[in-house]
Amino acid sequence: MTDLPTRRARRLDTRGGPTPDRTRVLGILNVTPDSFSDGGLHQAYDAAVQHARDLVAAGADIIDVGGESTRPGSERVPMPVEQERVLPVVRQLVAEGIPVSVDTMNASTAERAVELGAAIVNDVSGGLADPDMARVVASTGVGFVVMHWRGHSDRMYRNAEYVHAVDEVRREVEMRVAELIVLGVRQEQVVIDPGLGFAKQGVQNWEILAGYERFASIGLPVLVAASRKRFLDGVGSPEGAPPKDRDLATAAISLLAAERGAWGVRVHDPAPTRAVLDVWDAWRAARS
16 A cells, blocks of 8 residues: 555645646546446546547546546446446556546545545545545545535436525535535645536526636635536537537637636546647737
8 A cells, every 4th residue: 555645745736736827637537338428438447548548648637537427317336346447547547657536426436546646536526425535535635626516416406406506506615615624624635616517407507607706716726527518518519419519618618717717627528628728828928
């Protein structure tokens, strides 16, 4: 088992590292049979590792590895199955020097992935699904993406009721971060994610995006994860087209998020997002 100081040395600085003003691109690696966009395409170990390499070549800064689908209506995966899918891939990517985030709601999976060198835990439940998650994150010192969450995927849309979506989501995220800090997680470890598509119906997601500054005002780094989600259907591509046809809309959101100072964006195809972010970086550089 890797000792704690070594694990901490591998941790990505959620505040920025050498380029604190550059929006990071998280490439999505679903090692699952049933994810909404690419389920089954990268489930085998060799296919998963190669896809991670392809994501990095296309411009991803971090690979976000997940073994449990959170698409609407999906059911939980047994933890041993999740770990069998995820941990060998994490081990190999770390060995190749690729920064890794582990996308999991299970504290045991997170802890084992961090022992292998994962730098960030991305928990769509914000630590609510597993009460031991806060301990794991606090004791290892890794970055922790805390997403707004109102229940598991098989029932989350029952909870998509808001009077003022932006204010309510912001308040719930802020309260969850405060709870985690009480449990020992340090503020500098936390990145917040407003949870686009999770317990939110179509227009509510656009309201969240339009209200980005309200989330930024919490004072923590923000991750925007809009990639290929259903609310993008028919925006910049024909209605009913395959999810991959939403990559241009995803890239547009990535640019708007970067312009507003987002810490990171999480995408299936980094190439169009990296292209628009490189343009944005060049534009900014010319103004400075």
